[in-house]
Amino acid sequence: MTIEMQSTLEIKERKAEYSGARFKSKLASSSGKKINVTDVIEFVLLGFQGDPQLFLLFLLFVLFFLTICGNLLIIILVSTSKNLHTPMYFFISQLSINDILLPVNIVPNLLYILLNNGGTITFIGCMTQFLFFASSEAFECLLLTVMSYDRYVAICNPLRYTSIMTSGHCVRLAAISWLVGFSCAFSVTLTISRLKFCGVNIIDHLFCDLLPLREISCSDMFILNLQLYLMGVPLVIIPSIIIVISYANIVRAILRIPSNISRQKAFSTCSSHLTVVFIFYLTLFSVYCLPTSGQSSDMNKITSLLYTVFTPLFNPIIYSLRNQDIKKAVQENIQKYV
16 A cells, blocks of 8 residues: 555646746746746656556567568568569568568567656657657658659559559659658657757656657747748648549549459559548648647547558558458468468
C-alpha cells in the first residue's frame, strides 16, 4: 500500500510540475521577459502516467515485430522476384523501407518510457529523433505523390509507360523524395533546436514531436510557424493537388474502358495505393489539423500512435492482401525454398 501511495504521489508531482512548467513557459512568452532561460540538456518524456501497462507494452512490441517482418518481406520479395521488378513495386519497396525506419526511430525508446513510467532523453537525442521522424513523414508525403503519378501514367498512357517510367527515372524520383524530405525536416529541426525553453524540460508526450516541443517553448513562434506554413506548400498542398488530379483522370480513364474485367483490374491496381493515401492523410489531419485543446493528453498520445505504429503496419498488409502479384511471389518463394 505504501508503494502504491508513493507511486501515486510521484505521478501527481510530475503532472503538477508539468502544469507549472507550461504556465511558466506561457508567462515568459506573453510577457516577453527572460525568466530562467537556461540551456536544456535533456527532456523528460512522461508517457502514460500510472502503473506500467503490460498489455500495452506487449501489444506495441508485437505490432513492432510484425511491422518489421511485414515490410522486410515486401522488400525481399520485390528484390528477388522478377515479376515484381516494375516501377510500382520499386516504390512500394521504398515505402516499406520508410515504414521500417519510422517505428525503429520511435518504438524502442517508447517501450522504455512506458515500462519505466517515464524517461529522459538528451537534447541532441530529442532533436535527432524529431529529425528522422519528420524526414519519414515528409518522404511519405512525396512518395505517395510519386506513386499516384506512376498509376496515372500506367492507366492513362499505357503505351508510353515503359518509356516514361524507366528504372533511372524511378530512382531519381525516389532519391529526390528522400532528399527533399530530409532537407525540409532538417531546416525545421534546426529552427526548433534554437528555441528557448526557459528551463522547462518536461514533455507530456510519448516522443519528441512538433506540437509538444512547441507547447513548452517560451520563444517567439513567428519564424517557426512561418517556416511550417511554407513547408506545407511542397509537402502537403502540392502533393494533395497532384494526387487529386491524378486520380480524377484515372477514374475518368477507367470508366471509359468497355470491358468489365479490364475495368476491375485497373481499379484493383489503384485501390491499394488509394487506401494507403487515405489512411496516411487522415491520421496526419487528425493529429496536426484538428483542435486539441479540448482533448486529454492521453487521447493525443493515442492518436499519435496511429501514424507511428499502426500506419507502418497497415501498409504491407494492404498491399499484400489486395495484390495478386505479391501473393504469387510469396507462393513461388515458398515452393522454391521450402
